[in-house]
Amino acid sequence: MDVIQKYFCNLTKEKFNKYERLRELHIGLNESINLVSRKTIDHVYIHHILHSLSIAKFFRFSACDAVIDVGSGGGFPGIPLAIFFPDTNFVLVDSIEKKVKAMRYLCESLELNNVVVKCCRVETVADKYDFVLGRAVTNVNDFMNITKHLVSDRNFYNGVIYLNGCVDIPTYKSVSYKIESVFDDEYFHGKQLLYSRFF
Numbered sequence: 203m204d205v206i207q208k209y210f211c212n213l214t215k216e217k218f219n220k221y222e223r224l225r226e227l228h229i230g231l232n233e234s235i236n237l238v239s240r241k242t243i244d245h246v247y248i249h250h251i252l253h254s255l256s257i258a259k260f261f262r263f264s265a266c267d268a269v270i271d272v273g274s275g276g277g278f279p280g281i282p283l284a285i286f287f288p289d290t291n292f293v294l295v296d297s298i299e300k301k302v303k304a305m306r307y308l309c310e311s312l313e314l315n316n317v318v319v320k321c322c323r324v325e326t327v328a329d330k331y332d333f334v335l336g337r338a339v340t341n342v343n344d345f346m347n348i349t350k351h352l353v354s355d356r357n358f359y360n361g362v363i364y365l366n367g368c369v370d371i372p373t374y375k376s377v378s379y380k381i382e383s384v385f386d387d388e389y390f391h392g393k394q395l396l397y398s399r400f401f
Contacts, residue, residue, distance in 0.1 A: 205247050209385060210255065213286075220285045220312050221251055227308055228276065235304050237276030248389050254279030254337065256395060257363055258286050259384040265289035267332040272324045272349055273339035277305045279365060280335060284309075284317045294319045295327065330354035337365040342396060343373045350374075350400045361399040374398045 206213070206221055225246045231237055257279055263269060267290050271280030274294040284292045294309075294317060296302050302321040309317045320327075325348060334349045342364055354360050365381075376398040381390045 205252060205387070206255070209252070209259075210286075217285055221247075221282065223312060224251065224277075224281060224285070224308065227311055231304050231307070235300055237301060237304055245389075248387055250276070250278050251282045252385065252387075253365065253381075253390070253393070254282040255286060256365070256381045256385060256390070256393075257283060257335070260379050260395060260397075261333070261363065263287045263290040263333065267291075268330075268354075269293070269333045269335060270295060270327070270329075270331040270352060271335040271337075272345075272352075273336060274305060274319075275301050277308050279337050280317065281305070281308060281312070281314065283335070284314050285312065288314075288316055290316060292317045293329075293331070295322060295324055297321065297323045324348055324352070327352060330356070332357060332360045334362045335364075336362070342366050346374050346398055353400055355401045359399075361397055364396045364398075366394050366396050374400070 206218065228237060228246050269290055270293045272295050274280050274296050277294060280292050280294040294305055299321050302319055305319045309319060331352050332354055334352050336345050339345050345364055346362060349362055353362060376396045379395040381393045381395060
């Protein structure tokens with residue numbers, strides 16, 4: 203909890219409590235469902251929750267924005283961001299049913315009324331969104347290719363936000379943000395956030 207307070211000291215007590223509850227739930231679920239790597243489960247705050255919240259250091263979602271998290275798996279980055287932005291509507295998509303069921307359980311337990319979880323492949327999603335999120339789902343260029351059809355042209359700032367753990371060079375024009383510029387923990391050295399628009 204201290205690491206989140208360090209970087210987000212103005213968050214409400216309710217949000218801090220939900221992040222703590224999310225950590226507890228994840229540790230329990232991960233014993234039977236491999237939502238995240240068992241090597242990192244002891245570092246849920248830094249490796250998963252805080253990593254997801256790095257997006258909130260560079261972007262602000264409004265109540266008018268529709269956001270989809272593609273390949274959400276264990277609910278990252280979608281669930282931490284849904285807690286952070288309770289007025290924004292989030293859709294979490296994954297093709298693995300057991301992970302979808304786990305994410306639904308997490309959202310129900312955390313009383314996240316701004317989240318819908320769907321079990322499907324991203325290629326079948328026809329709706330448009332202001333922001334498309336991804337976190338180490340696949341090669342960054344492959345991710346851009348399979349998600350660009352989801353981006354609405356409703357606002358000039360709409361686009362794909364991708365948390366990338368390496369230095370893949372995107373084919374599409376992107377803005378790169380260094381996460382270590384906002385979080386000084388060693389885990390974030392070299393990690394970046396990519397933002398791409400398609401119109």
